[in-house]
Amino acid sequence: MRVVADIIKGAYSLIVGMGVTIRAFFSPVVTCQYPRETVNISPRFRSHTKLVGDPENPDRTKCIVCGMCERNCPSHSIKKVEGEKKEGEKKKTATSYILDFTTCSQCGICVESCPVDALEFSDDYNPVGLKREDFHYDLVKEYEKRKKAV
Amino acid sequence: MIFADIIFVIIILITLGGALMTVLSGSIIYALMGLVTTMFGVAGLYIYLNAPFLAMMQILIYVGAISVLITFAIMLIGPLYKKPKEWSYPLKFILAAVVALFSFFVFAKVILKTQWTVLSKPFAISTKDIGRLLFDRLTFPFELISLVIVVAIIGAVMLSLYSRGEK
Amino acid sequence: MTMTNRVIEEFKAEFKSVDITEAPYEKQGYHLSIEARTGNLLNIIDFLDKREFYIIDLFCVDYQDYLELVYFFNTHRELCRIKVTLKLDPVKPVAPTISNTYTIARWYEREVHEFFGVYFEGHPNLTYLFLHEEIGHYPLRKQHVPVPDGDKKLLNSFRPHEEENSFFINLGPQHPSTHGVLRVVLKMDGEYLISAEPVLGYLHRMHEKMAENKSYMQFLPNPARMDYPGALLFNLAYVEAVEKLCGIEVPERAKYIRTITCELNRIASHLLWLGAFPADLGALTPFMYAFDDRENILDILEDVTGSRLTYCYFRFGGLYNDINEETFIDATKRFIERMRERLVMYDKLITGNVIFINRVKNIGILEQGQAKKYGFSGPVIRSTGIPFDMRKVDPYAAYGSIDFEIPTGHIGDNMDRYMVRMKEIEISLNIIEEGIKRLPSGPFKTEKVPKKLKPPKGDIYNAVESTRGETGVYIVSDESDTPYRMRWRVPSYSNLMTFPHLSRGVLIADAIATLGSYDIVVPEIDR
Amino acid sequence: MQTLQEFFHVAVFAVVAVIFTISPIIIAYLLAPRTVGKKTFVTYECGIEPFGNAWIRYSVHYYIYALIFIAFDVDVLYLFPIALSYTKGGNAFEFYSLIVFVLILALAVIYAWGKGVFTWKRKILS
């Protein structure tokens, strides 16, 4: 008799499981249909970094080319941070800031270590490209582009 | 019905071809394939003999059961059969062929000599009749055959368990 | 009398000539240190073995003038970490093997052998475990030491050609059920496994070597890559070790947030396993459900840390940024509620399912006695009935002030491992609830952290309970801003070591179920 | 010729099935580009080059199952003509012979069960 009871109990458990799935079948989907709609991405989301504009002078970024980020980056993703001293300004202005995003680990150390908070994470959550070099961003140029787009 | 004739000939060819493949192929798995082909051929002949039930049984038992069993046995034997040498002595082949041909001709002679009283009555045995026969007349053999098979299987299982190391 | 004192006494009685020194536990993370010599090492090991010590870790440090083998021991009943060291000649380092006493040492010794070129006398199979054939030097030595030619033949650890008649099959490295890139070479007899031998190193990412090349700060992203499902916990282990090493105080609030986020991460990791385990058994739907729940946690954590998977959130002395109190607490509470409901659903869908029960019950039984030999930890050890949990044994972050129970199993089979993890999810939910209730206000980071960390000379071992068990990090500092040597003690490594033992003579399906029940993460093993 | 007509369809369908399976393969052969690397034609085994023989010595378990199967298959097939001519009501003799037959058949299962054919123990080979 125990065998029969076991069989019935087993079968019942299977039916309970099927109940769970059929209920899910009739409940609404949780999918976010990506290209047509996007999930709410947290403002803190870390993608590649971007340079922040100087609030006083939107033509230039906050970066003063101190090189802290370059030195501190764990994977040496930041290269060629160069700048020049423009006339009438106390500090240097960045003219090139290459971020090799393909080695970046999105750790945030550069953002933290920047003395003037010139770096921020962008929200560029879905970059794709056809070659590696697509992701060697020049953040200064990116900044200009962004400025134009706004 | 020329059409039926053509198919008939094809079936005969399949049967005999399968039989030859069984006997002559180099690897045992192809021999088995040949056997299966022959089974299908014979099943076709059964259909021509108006015994569809038998034809289906033929396939079910031989293809579905026996050949599977043989395959398992081959697998059990394993790597030994990777490339077994079936073609060994040409002399032996000739010997075997002679034996086979000899028996063939002996029996052929018998067949040709005997005058079978072929009744031209239409054949009207259906599957149901086989069942009835098994119930009414052949009850005892019917039960017996099941017993035979079961006993055989028990024996076989015993032997296999023995070879598995559990007596 | 505490364990430590007792051990000191007994040790002094037995070994007159060997020094046993007490170490400041607060600073170094271990209680006692013993300096062994080649002659008496085995006796000391025996001594520890008799007193039910298990081996936490075994590794090597290259001090240039000499190599130092470090053995860490602890007991499952009481916290008493003992460091045993053995100095070796750097030119021809030879040490006796302890693998006869501690089975897990077999792997540790192989690892030391390939990374440092240490030979272990009497080791049954001293071949390479991680590295591949082309590497011609000992990678973790400070100087470039080429591998002698005679040793090159050891490189490929597995030689199937010697056994012509056996049936070998490779499970992995590309295989749906090996959770990444583990390769297990199975020797089979029909459906049965005769033996299974894991081959590691397909994802060896040189974390330990990297540590020697980067500053303390720069190493921060790495721990998260070791154990990606439970990234925060590894992060915590590292951050706490460095904090202890430098004597940095952490504000209370940061401690609580660490606890809460870690527990969230633990649930996420368990959910990942909860999906993968039934998937190994052929049920694919729980996978989706579990990921659905996990996605909720990721949303919460992303809002806090900024990433979805490989969090790099904890900083020395605090956190990267504060939580957004309202949204975070709100979302977490909602999640807890939802998760509690879902647990009931999982019970119906998986736990109660007769097929599932038949697949996991009484399969892959680990006995308590083996815990010592293999040093496994986490849910695997708790399933055997030993309530060993670093959070309780050696409370860190805010675990000391939160009360929680430790779920244990009975016989240590796959079902117990499953149940323990399910219970742990529940308990983690309780901890989070409790933590949120008590969350103090205040700064999330201490101000006094120097930009360039230069910890004082010394070493430290710090362990946390990651999702898979005891995760420890051992750091040797030489006063520079890069660690002199960093060693990771990872739980999956020792958990996986039991697999060859458990899979001997079982059906392949059972072996795979067992492998799934460990919840191994390969990058953690390979480091 | 009833039978012949019936099976004519079967034959045609079987032949068509064969043709049907061959044609897409030919089409695929014509349409597909080809890329050949060094290991393209190596037997797949999780990316590792396989070693040892694929022709395994298979476990005897399966074989014993196959043995029992053959007994059952054949015997159950014998039941088919019987079932076909089984009459409703009366003639209890038919029922008795059915019972005897099935009981004999059950012997095999009982035997195998008793012999432990159906248990797969953990095998520890030292």
Place this chain on the structure above:
Amino acid sequence: MGKRSFHLETKDPIIKFAVLDKILDLARANSLWPITFGLACCAIEMMCASMARFDIARFGAEVFRPSPRQADLMIVSGTVTKKMAPILVTLYEQMPSPKWVIAMGNCAISGGPFVFEGQYNLVEGVDLLVPVDIYVPGCPPRPEGLLEGLMKLEEKITGTRRFPVPEPKW
């Protein structure tokens, strides 16, 4: 960048004309079956992409085939070590053509955060081993990144983009 070392012989199909190619490409682009090949952390995000929230199935790409013989797409998601490299190449070669590769994650693209001087076990970019079609950077990339990569691949195969471009965020 190191030297690319792959060598593949490619032959064109026997029959080939434009319309047919178009149809075939369209079909191929919409039925990309990936091989189950997760390497490291990024593999989790790859799984996420096939799970309920992101549901790669909408593009017909959820049929993860465990055997390379039945796959069209290899998503290299994670770090490729030198020990793994020959296996990866073997698997790629064992896939029937036409076949594509997506390098997902920084590790697969360039070695990612694990590149440092004196590294001894890393392949610095999977494009040194097999031809890569699409690069999806990130550590790990978000599942949206992978979906975007899939669409980009479709664009590469068919030449047109079927899907709306979500609003760029900076």
Place this chain on the structure above:
Amino acid sequence: MTGIGLYNSLNVYLFIGLALLACGILGVVYRRTLISMLISIELIMNGAGLNLVAFNRFVAPESAYGMAFTLFIMGIAAAEAAIALAIIILILRRYRHVEGAKLKEMKD
């Protein structure tokens, strides 16, 4: 439409059966491995069954005995195959090979 009605003559079937028999004999004598011999024996059985049905069909069209017996033959064939294979496997375990010819040598 008239054909030759080849399928309506008894002798054709008898000859096919005979051919199967001959093939079977050839196989039994010539084949080296025991399993192939078994396969050949199955051929012979088939030939016999075919003959039985043919006789039933042409000589005694109103009874079904021939068919019933062919059924029995199939059953016997199955039983025989099972036993034979079990023995073969036993031999394999003992002598590590299954070649009939070698077996004879071993007897001495």
Place this chain on the structure above:
Amino acid sequence: MCDTIINIVNIVGKEVVRTVIGLVGVFIVVLGNAIMLTWTERKVAGHIQRRIGPKEVGPFGLLQSFADSVKLLGKELLTPANVEKPLYFLAPTLIFVPVLVTFVVIPFDGFLQVKDINTGILVILAFSSLTVLSILIGGWGSDNKYSLIGAVRSVAQNIAYEIPLLLALLPVILMANSFSLRDIAEAQRGAWFVVYQPIAFLIFFVASVAETNRTPFDLPEAESELVAGFHTEYSGMRFSLFFLAEYTNMFIVSAIAVTFFLGGYQGPILPGVVWFFIKTYLLVFVLLWFRWTFPRVRFDQLLNFSWKILIPVSFLNLLVTGGILKL
């Protein structure tokens, strides 16, 4: 017009015309079913898992299966070097013969049947043994370890569940006294056989799940153990033939279950075909539902479930039926 048609029919022979029409119909059913079913399966799986499933390819993703099949057509056919070529090539062909032949005897309606064969169910059973064979030679010919294990498992499983399958059909034959599927369907004019034979129906259904290698009995393709089972080495079109056969087999077993137990094409108001398809697809849906709910059983459990539970129960069921019929 009519005359010409009749003339043509007379010239070619009625049976030939019947076959040709039947073939066309069957092809529509087979291909349509495969396309529908792959789509449904993915869609059902999607919704059970609370996601959408195919959507972007065509409206509701309906073109997804077309895209897949066209893609598979244009896929390279790799023949690995070590395979036993004749066997390897033969397997996908062979697996398709039983699939198509089965359709000869399935009654979609009282008239919509290619040919009602007197030994109908036996034809289906006999030819389905070819499936076993083709799996075996496919796995064997592949010279791949996973394939071989998958094939052996598959065969062991198939033969283990063939017997309960047969035994579950027997009571129905006892009651209907016919092998012909149409007769059996007709015999259920009053009440469906499922009413008299619920146990047999359950057994049949379980056994047919196993015969079609669906979860929870999908061991031959157990992904987590055997990669892709016996068709690991098959690529492109050859693989898709296996795929096609599997999906058609799902339809077939459901159709047989419907014919034997659920009254076949019988049903009020709607025409028989519609009823037939509704019932069949309901059963198919249950199969899909199973698949996305249950884990897979272990191999010995699978075999023993058949031998220890299904077969004894179906024996009892058979005897009870036989006894009751004699009352």
